[in-house]
Amino acid sequence: MHFRSTLVPTDEASEAAIQDPATECINYYWPALGNANATGTWPIVWLPVTQIPANDTVAQQKFASMNATIPNIAPKGPLGGSLMTATYDVSADPDCWWSVTQCTTPKLQGLSADIASVPEPRTLGYGFDDGPNCSHNAFYDYLTAQNQKATMFYIGSSVSIWPYQAQRAVTDGHEICVHTWSHRNMTMFSNEGAFAELYYTLEAIKLATGFTPQCWRPPFGDVDDRIRYIASQLGLETIIWKYDSFDYVTSLPETTIQGNYDYLISNLTAGTFDTVGAIMLTHELTNFTMQLAVHNYPMLAAAFDHLVPISVAMNKTQPYVESNFTMQSFADYAAGHPKPSASNSSSGGSNGTTGGSVAGSSAGVTVQPHNAVVLVLALLGTACYL
Numbered sequence: 001m002h003f004r005s006t007l008v009p010t011d012e013a014s015e016a017a018i019q020d021p022a023t024e025c026i027n028y029y030w031p032a033l034g035n036a037n038a039t040g041t042w043p044i045v046w047l048p049v050t051q052i053p054a055n056d057t058v059a060q061q062k063f064a065s066m067n068a069t070i071p072n073i074a075p076k077g078p079l080g081g082s083l084m085t086a087t088y089d090v091s092a093d094p095d096c097w098w099s100v101t102q103c104t105t106p107k108l109q110g111l112s113a114d115i116a117s118v119p120e121p122r123t124l125g126y127g128f129d130d131g132p133n134c135s136h137n138a139f140y141d142y143l144t145a146q147n148q149k150a151t152m153f154y155i156g157s158s159v160s161i162w163p164y165q166a167q168r169a170v171t172d173g174h175e176i177c178v179h180t181w182s183h184r185n186m187t188m189f190s191n192e193g194a195f196a197e198l199y200y201t202l203e204a205i206k207l208a209t210g211f212t213p214q215c216w217r218p219p220f221g222d223v224d225d226r227i228r229y230i231a232s233q234l235g236l237e238t239i240i241w242k243y244d245s246f247d248y249v250t251s252l253p254e255t256t257i258q259g260n261y262d263y264l265i266s267n268l269t270a271g272t273f274d275t276v277g278a279i280m281l282t283h284e285l286t287n288f289t290m291q292l293a294v295h296n297y298p299m300l301a302a303a304f305d306h307l308v309p310i311s312v313a314m315n316k317t318q319p320y321v322e323s324n325f326t327m328q329s330f331a332d333y334a335a336g337h338p339k340p341s342a343s344n345s346s347s348g349g350s351n352g353t354t355g356g357s358v359a360g361s362s363a364g365v366t367v368q369p370h371n372a373v374v375l376v377l378a379l380l381g382t383a384c385y386l
Ligand SMILES: [Zn+2]
Pocket: 129, 130, 179, 183, 219, 220, 385, 386
């Protein structure tokens, strides 16, 4: 028997209770967004923010306060075009441009190094990019059933139109970081555009959840010292990765992407993470990427000593500007999340998708209908997401 609500959600709890992914993705009215749009102080969702909206004097003043100190590094290509890698001095790498050199230690004085690994040995900094996906309830239900917290890198446009989905991350105890407003290459923006892409994502997350993140991840990893500086002025640490699942590449066969998950574990087995842990790029983007995350969770949890949000791995117990939300220290989280043994790996409760039995080896992921992590692709346009 199926009983599915067709009610439009009015708050986080009613949205989180929706089981049907198509219903989850029905747009709903959110008064705060309506008010922001009405006052002309809000960017258009999914369009790159090249200018601060004319009515937003608060943002204009904040940008003006930092603009004169932003390092004089030119944008690295036209928005919508290609990165100008051919004219860049790769060997000197004066701007610590990750896209061409994977540089994570800024050349500019005063900037912190990017977080590309976690300091705790045999630990995975566990997180997902490109949320909130409108239909992520089944995935978040799964994480909750595993008592697993993660770092969620949220796109401002998605937070704006799916605020209750964003609120769910806070309710479930996940950490939220910024993943820009429109998911474009950040080094291509002007100073004002780069500021606005980060600023309005912060504003959207604050509006939706009440909290202001202190971390961000550049889409496609595209960051240089100019963008790092603008982010730092907004109180944002840059989080990157050293391992990539490539789960977002739709042209790759599933076996190849699964091989990237397997490669991470083989590195663990080989001792690569005996002194410093890992961060791998994975996504809350599509049915496929979330299904694969569910499929791999038992293997990751069994292999690594700890799977933790990145703030936990960094012992950053106050992840937001606001002090009324705390994450556990690494020691406290580890004590409360013992590594599963082979005999209790299916202790996730009623979800029934634990134990590595979710995915078959054939194309696609098949689960029992009542346990299915059935999700639909969020409407993210046609861009290649990373
Ligand atoms: Zn992304």
